[in-house]
Amino acid sequence: MTIGVTIGQAAAFAGVTIKTVRHYHKHGLVEEPRRDSSGYRRYGSAELLRLVQVRTLAAAGVPLAEIGPLLDADPERFAGMLVDVEQRLTDRIDELIARRDTLRRLAGGDRALLPDRACALLNRTAALGFTAEQVAIYRESLVLVRALVPDGFDAYLAQVEDAFDDTRFVELVRRCWVAKDWEPDDSRIEELATAMAEQFLANRALLTVSSDFQARIDTTRYGLLNHFGEDHEPTMARLTALVEAKLRSAGVRIPHQ
Amino acid sequence: MTIGVTIGQAAAFAGVTIKTVRHYHKHGLVEEPRRDSSGYRRYGSAELLRLVQVRTLAAAGVPLAEIGPLLDADPERFAGMLVDVEQRLTDRIDELIARRDTLRRLAGGDRALLPDRACALLNRTAALGFTAEQVAIYRESLVLVRALVPDGFDAYLAQVEDAFDDTRFVELVRRCWVAKDWEPDDSRIEELATAMAEQFLANRALLTVSSDFQARIDTTRYGLLNHFGEDHEPTMARLTALVEAKLRSAGVRIPHQ
DNA sequence: CTTGAGCCTGACCCGAGGTCAAGGTGCACC
DNA sequence: GGTGCACCTTGACCTCGGGTCAGGCTCAAG
Numbered sequence A, B: 001m002t003i004g005v006t007i008g009q010a011a012a013f014a015g016v017t018i019k020t021v022r023h024y025h026k027h028g029l030v031e032e033p034r035r036d037s038s039g040y041r042r043y044g045s046a047e048l049l050r051l052v053q054v055r056t057l058a059a060a061g062v063p064l065a066e067i068g069p070l071l072d073a074d075p076e077r078f079a080g081m082l083v084d085v086e087q088r089l090t091d092r093i094d095e096l097i098a099r100r101d102t103l104r105r106l107a108g109g110d111r112a113l114l115p116d117r118a119c120a121l122l123n124r125t126a127a128l129g130f131t132a133e134q135v136a137i138y139r140e141s142l143v144l145v146r147a148l149v150p151d152g153f154d155a156y157l158a159q160v161e162d163a164f165d166d167t168r169f170v171e172l173v174r175r176c177w178v179a180k181d182w183e184p185d186d187s188r189i190e191e192l193a194t195a196m197a198e199q200f201l202a203n204r205a206l207l208t209v210s211s212d213f214q215a216r217i218d219t220t221r222y223g224l225l226n227h228f229g230e231d232h233e234p235t236m237a238r239l240t241a242l243v244e245a246k247l248r249s250a251g252v253r254i255p256h257q
Numbered sequence C: 001c002t003t004g005a006g007c008c009t010g011a012c013c014c015g016a017g018g019t020c021a022a023g024g025t026g027c028a029c030c
Numbered sequence D: 001g002g003t004g005c006a007c008c009t010t011g012a013c014c015t016c017g018g019g020t021c022a023g024g025c026t027c028a029a030g
Helices: A007-014 A018-026 A045-059 A064-072 A075-106 A116-127 A132-148 A150-165 A167-179 A188-202 A211-216 A234-249 B007-014 B018-026 B045-059 B064-072 B075-106 B116-127 B132-148 B150-165 B167-179 B188-202 B211-216 B234-249
Strands: none
Touching: A007 A018, A007 A045, A007 B132, A018 A045, A045 A064, A045 B075, A045 B132, A064 A075, A075 B045, A075 B075, A116 A132, A116 A150, A132 A150, A132 B007, A132 B045, A150 A167, A167 A188, A188 A234, B007 B018, B007 B045, B018 B045, B045 B064, B064 B075, B116 B132, B116 B150, B132 B150, B150 B167, B167 B188, B167 B234, B188 B234
């Protein structure tokens, strides 16, 4: 009567492959069992127990290099470490659940990149009558701002929400979008810049940015005026410059460049 | 005004390392963004979106090689594949939860190797007055039987549970254990073998093994008589041989060797 | 003008196994 | 007593998803 089970049976019992069992032997996690007359490994319950222990810990995400010392530690320490391993496992489970939620957002474009609050803002922008292109550009600016200043993003959103409550300001922004297609030397630009600056000064909340935000956004532009492509939009560049100049001369500190 | 965010900001936004972003570029998962005048990569919202998509799928366990085709598929197929990915993720979560439960069993030896039902059986064995050593040997036999014949294990347990209800049988088994220390030619062995065979014949249920079990256990011994170390226990070997002979002459089919 | 952080490429390294090759064993069936 | 066929042996190399290191460039601040 040959005593003990073969490597295949041991592997099946522990729920791993034969190769994995040999891997564990090679790394000293499970001692090599005795061999039968033909050189086959023969596993007894002690080795099976060890194998199940190793596999369970490995499957829980414990690196192989840590498993040996862990299993060889005295029972007290072992129990303590088990609690730790369980905690790590729980964290991983929670993370996977979070990933699954993110995955669901993936189906609907924006929601993968922006929090619900920002998506709501985009919807509001659309409802205010801005064109699809305008909304898309604004969306891009939101994504980039969030990437640039993750910590200040919530404060930024709050400021924009406030701005949207200022109907005169919204109207001016709409006119700025129209101005995009004017010639850079159109005389109405001067007029629009004056109105814009006055509105900013009348509602100073539009200008306040958190110090955190301010500190890091120097190279970027503030509020709704911030948008890329200015290189290709000389009219907008001129409008922005005029508004900035007017605000500065009214004593508002605005970073240059 | 430099447009777009740097690789570090993009990586932080997506929650990966810089190295990982470059890895994705190298494998064509995220297109290389344009570079600024100094050769730095500059990411726009399109690349950020793609990056978040890739990271989300990768974190959900989708192999990198599958992610490209998946994201480039038309929206309908994409949605379908997302469901599939989500299913895989759910499976993994469930598996991790199961692992966590197994981990808890690791603290208490037996429970990592044997189902609760088998542990209960061991406790019952102990309560019936068998010594700790006897219980330990029986435990080992249970583990090995489970490793050898995983599918037949439940049926085997059921049979043993029945056997334990047969008080005369239990008494005989206890006497067998005592016999272990007798000389191989002790005359009481003959007597004991006769009693054992009679009991088997009186309660045929003790002999029935599921065909599934039977088919694969030929090289092993049946029921409680099955235990290793017979090589070192000539007395037990003789007892077993006598019982088998008596059963065979009574017409019971027992595999040889 | 230096300092420190961030970026560039490229080559090699790592964990946890998987794959392939070339051969020995055990057993059932003809 | 062959002959499959599944299973076992060792050893060398491969894979995936990155990490690490080296050597050099760029940028903003003090």
